[in-house]
Amino acid sequence: SQGRRPLVAGNWKMNGLRESVGTVEAVRRALSPQLAERIDVLICPPSTLIASCVAAAEGSSIAIGGQNLHAKPSGAFTGSISAEMLADLGARYVIVGHSERRAYHNETDDGVHAKALAARRAGLCGIICVGETREEREEGRTLDIVRAQLAIGVPKGATGADTVIAYEPVWAIGTGLTPTPADVAEVHASLREMLGQLIGAEAQAVRILYGGSVKPGNARELMAVENVDGALVGGASLVADDFLGIAAAY
Ligand code: PEP
Numbered sequence: 001s002q003g004r005r006p007l008v009a010g011n012w013k014m015n016g017l018r019e020s021v022g023t024v025e026a027v028r029r030a031l032s033p034q035l036a037e038r039i040d041v042l043i044c045p046p047s048t049l050i051a052s053c054v055a056a057a058e059g060s061s062i063a064i065g066g067q068n069l070h071a072k073p074s075g076a077f078t079g080s081i082s083a084e085m086l087a088d089l090g091a092r093y094v095i096v097g098h099s100e101r102r103a104y105h106n107e108t109d110d111g112v113h114a115k116a117l118a119a120r121r122a123g124l125c126g127i128i129c130v131g132e133t134r135e136e137r138e139e140g141r142t143l144d145i146v147r148a149q150l151a152i153g154v155p156k157g158a159t160g161a162d163t164v165i166a167y168e169p170v171w172a173i174g175t176g177l178t179p180t181p182a183d184v185a186e187v188h189a190s191l192r193e194m195l196g197q198l199i200g201a202e203a204q205a206v207r208i209l210y211g212g213s214v215k216p217g218n219a220r221e222l223m224a225v226e227n228v229d230g231a232l233v234g235g236a237s238l239v240a241d242d243f244l245g246i247a248a249a250y
Pocket of ligand 1: 168175212
């Protein structure tokens with residue numbers, strides 16, 4: 001869409017032991033050069049597997065990313081991982097503000113902003129996630145919610161090179177439910193407009209992904225929506241054939 005290069009990103013969440021590196025190898029084997037020419041492919045494994053997944057993807061066009069980060073570069077933050085550490089492992093992207101982090105780890109929009117700045121500081125591309133709950137949608141507040149999340153989360157001067165947005169309705173994640181293409185179109189258009197207010201003309205260069213129960217069977221319909229520049233895929237990214245089936249929507 002409008003010269004933006006599609007991005008199909010997998011989020012493995014807290015899934016995968018060492019043998020799961022084989023999934024990266026399988027994606028690598030099956031990714032056709034023609035498709036790799038047209039789209040960016042990203043896999044975000046748990047932190048424990050980033051180094052081995054980077055090794056498995058080396059020499060291919062598959063990028064590896066983190067699922068979360070601490071905003072500080074280093075320090076007394078037991079158990080946390082900084083943007084610099086992710087970059088040092090060869091990660092190129094990091095997911096910021098996933099709804100599971102917001103729900104289970106009290107992440108706020110201000111925290112998301114700090115993490116997005118940290119990602120940029122380390123040369124990573126931050127994938128900033130926004131999305132409404134079922135209740136918020138039923139109350140007709142979807143656009144207000146996602147626009148506010150964007151307005152606070154996106155750093156000043158964000159560019160298409162250092163920032164990706166993912167619209168992920170919370171009620172669609174892991175549920176098999178998806179919004180209609182018309183609903184997705186409405187939200188993505190609103191996010192694009194809000195980005196324009198925040199960063200001006202550069203808004204046209206920022207990719208806006210859809211996420212939430214994307215499967216091979218619905219990817220084509222969802223990816224064809226205006227202003228949808230790719231997918232953030234949870235469950236279906238754990239199986240190489242399913243992930244590639246989604247990528248094949250391009
Ligand atoms: C996600 O967690 O980012 C996600 C979209 O999950 P799923 O594809 O499983 O709904």
